[in-house]
Amino acid sequence: MERYLSWIRQLNQRAETPQTLEEFIESASLFSHTLGFEFFSYFVCETTPFTRPKIHVFGNYPGQWLHRYKEQNYTVIDPTIRHCKVSSEPVRWCSALFETCPQLWTDAKAFELNVGITQPSFNARGYIALLSLARKNTSIQDPEWEALKPLIKAFSETVGYRIFELEDALANTLDIELGQKEKEVLRWTADGKTSEEIGRILNVTADAVNFHLRNIQKKMGACNRVQAVTYAVAQGHI
Numbered sequence: 001m002e003r004y005l006s007w008i009r010q011l012n013q014r015a016e017t018p019q020t021l022e023e024f025i026e027s028a029s030l031f032s033h034t035l036g037f038e039f040f041s042y043f044v045c046e047t048t049p050f051t052r053p054k055i056h057v058f059g060n061y062p063g064q065w066l067h068r069y070k071e072q073n074y075t076v077i078d079p080t081i082r083h084c085k086v087s088s089e090p091v092r093w094c095s096a097l098f099e100t101c102p103q104l105w106t107d108a109k110a111f112e113l114n115v116g117i118t119q120p121s122f123n124a125r126g127y128i129a130l131l132s133l134a135r136k137n138t139s140i141q142d143p144e145w146e147a148l149k150p151l152i153k154a155f156s157e158t159v160g161y162r163i164f165e166l167e168d169a170l171a172n173t174l175d176i177e178l179g180q181k182e183k184e185v186l187r188w189t190a191d192g193k194t195s196e197e198i199g200r201i202l203n204v205t206a207d208a209v210n211f212h213l214r215n216i217q218k219k220m221g222a223c224n225r226v227q228a229v230t231y232a233v234a235q236g237h238i
Contacts, residue, residue: 004154007031011158021058021166028159029060035151036144037133039113042121042159045081045128047234048221052076058163061134065111077101084120084130090152091118092140112136117145119152121160131156176219178237185212186238190229 011019011027032040041059053075057066075081079098083091091097093116098105108114113134121129133152140148178186181202188198195206195213202209213225220235222228232238 001150001154003031003034004151007034008158011162019166021163024162024166025058025060028155028162031155032133035133035148035155036138037116037135039116039132039134041132041134042156042163043081043130043132044163045075045130047127048231050076050230050234058159058167061113062111065108065113068107068111072104072107074101074104074107077104080118080130080132081128083118084128088120090120090149092145093117093134108134115139117148117152119156121156129160131159176235176237178216178219178232182212182216183238185209186216186229186232189213189225190233190238 007027011024028042029040032038039059039061041057041061044056044058046054052073055070055075069075077100079101080091080093083097095105114136115138116132116134117140118130118132121131131152184202185198188201193201195209198209199206213228216222216232217224217228220228220231222231229238
């Protein structure tokens with residue numbers, strides 16, 4: 001933990017001079033080296049669209065691997081992402097973890113991402129975030145694993161905070177605001193109510209309900225009300 005605190009002190013000492021995202025990524029990559037890992041990445045995975053969710057990747061992973069990952073749409077089958085949807089605990093990479101997607105595991109090893117650990121980062125509406133450290137060799141034995149757990153958790157929290165602080169475009173992409181009336185319309189739509197029924201419940205016209213639904217669909221990039229509801233559920237709006 002002292003290594004992490006030393007890194008934080010270095011970051012704070014530089015606070016007088018505005019830090020760019022690129023400078024922070026370089027600093028985080030250097031810190032990952034002190035933990036014994038050549039590669040570091042911070043993934044932000046949007047929850048929609050379901051068939052090809054958009055990902056934002058920061059770090060020093062091999063560019064060819066990232067291209068392969070996106071090309072094969074590995075986001076939808078990556079077990080580290082699946083783990084981060086249900087747990088806040090770190091996970092060690094192993095063959096058993098990737099047994100349902102052996103090609104992903106084979107491809108990762110082809111780019112020397114042989115040994116790794118993934119820590120779920122903070123979850124919020126519209127995305128899943130995770131920090132991963134990887135290296136070419138030397139498996140993570142239990143003593144190192146136990147020592148890494150608090151370090152990688154603290155590291156992921158700092159990385160997540162700084163990246164969202166420094167990358168305005170990312171925050172703007174993921175930030176969808178729905179009004180109270182829009183949320184009410186969504187909830188009743190999710191319960192299977194028609195526009196006319198919702199209008200009677202909310203004491204407004206069916207045209208007003210449809211107006212809200214069109215606005216919701218536009219904000220969420222949905223083609224129809226069914227897709228808008230499923231996106232809203234996935235992103236935690238209702």
